[in-house]
Amino acid sequence: xxxxxxxxxxxxxxxxxxxVTPQRFAVxxxxxxxxxxxTVEQLLVDLNQYCPVSSQATIYSSLQALRTAGLIRExxxxxxxxxxxxxxxxxxxxHCQECGSIEDIGWDALPVVEFDRLRVGLQAHAYEITxxxxxxxxxxxx
Numbered sequence: 614x615x616x617x618x619x620x621x622x623x624x625x626x627x628x629x630x631x632x633v634t635p636q637r638f639a640v641x642x643x644x645x646x647x648x649x650x651x652t653v654e655q656l657l658v659d660l661n662q663y664c665p666v667s668s669q670a671t672i673y674s675s676l677q678a679l680r681t682a683g684l685i686r687e688x689x690x691x692x693x694x695x696x697x698x699x700x701x702x703x704x705x706x707x708h709c710q711e712c713g714s715i716e717d718i719g720w721d722a723l724p725v726v727e728f729d730r731l732r733v734g735l736q737a738h739a740y741e742i743t744x745x746x747x748x749x750x751x752x753x754x755x
Contacts, residue, residue: 616646629682636667640675641684644699650688650706650715652696690715690743705742711751718744 617625622642626633639660644651651659653672660667667675676697679685688696690708696715705718723744728737747755 631678631682636671637675641679644685650696650698707744709748710745711747714748
């Protein structure tokens, strides 16, 4: 999968009305290059690996701005742990309970939830499914 160019990322941020700060750019570019749905702590380590430029507060602020603009989404797969994903189109997740890895599952891979089958009084707007189990890498190691 090819990653967007620097110019494409800048254009996308500006098109969403965001100021292009070095930290905001770095957070968004990092998320676009990943498939592992990192936490803030993982982003902080990754972004500061070669040159400390971001604080945890700056990363939180950048994530909030990107999420509000609809460029990323927060993924809640575990109690108390926020993860972030630059893939904003609808999809589901597989969460390995052995190693903790998270993989995207295509939207069409699982049956559609029919909102009209929910009990009267519930008004659903969206959903996503998290499948929990053991990934192939962990199964091979057992």
